[in-house]
Amino acid sequence: MTLTATAPIVQMVRFAMVGAVNTGTYYVCYLLLLKELPYLAAHILAFCLAMVGSFFLNAYFTYRIRPTWRKFLLFPLTNAANFVITTFGVYALVDLAHFSSTWAPLAAAVAAIPITFVVSRTIMLRPDNRQASESLGESVAQTTPTA
Template identity: 70%
Template sequence: MVGVVNTLAYYALYLLFLTRLPYLAAHALAFFLSMIGSFFLNARFTYRTRPTWRKFLLFPLTNVTNFLVTTVGVYVVVDVLHAGNRFAPLLASAAAIPVTFVVSRMIMLPGTRSAT
């Protein structure tokens, strides 16, 4: 559920920012803001762990791959496939979800191994 909420928040922010910014800037800003929310939602509901500054500062590492995959995906959908910019982030983010989960689990629950 956290992933769904975070994706919906990201997408709503993306559409809002898209009214004033180029699509890549809208994507980056929406991604950054939703990442902050994702940290607290994941700490509380997914991993049931106390958020700490250390985890908060490491958490963006979980999203570097996600950001790169979704940014390249958005670019490919919009500029290579010419499929439009409204739904590009949803298509691109589907590919990055499993990787982000594995890395975030390693940061949020240090010392545990993720079953992949």
């Protein structure tokens, strides 16, 4: 097996590792927010916060690419299916099946993993055009005043 043939497998393993960290991040945020917000509001806000961390972990660790503004702005598309599946899953588990709102998000997240990987890989490995390929780091460096 060549390196290019194993790349998707290695990326899938890394994606799963990032997913575990991201799920933990999401779940801690969700539990903290659940103390002050209704469960769906806590879910949505925790999901958005965890998605930002997921972008950077996937860029640097999973796909070994530099994060660009274009990919950052497209990255939420990788979570669209995840968001729909988990949000419907949380709702169905809590309101319809009377499952605990504490555990429902973890159960709902499992079904979304394969779809999220395929969409993530497609967007993250897509070549950027020249104008949109400026990295997030380059953008910050250009706006920071020098002494």
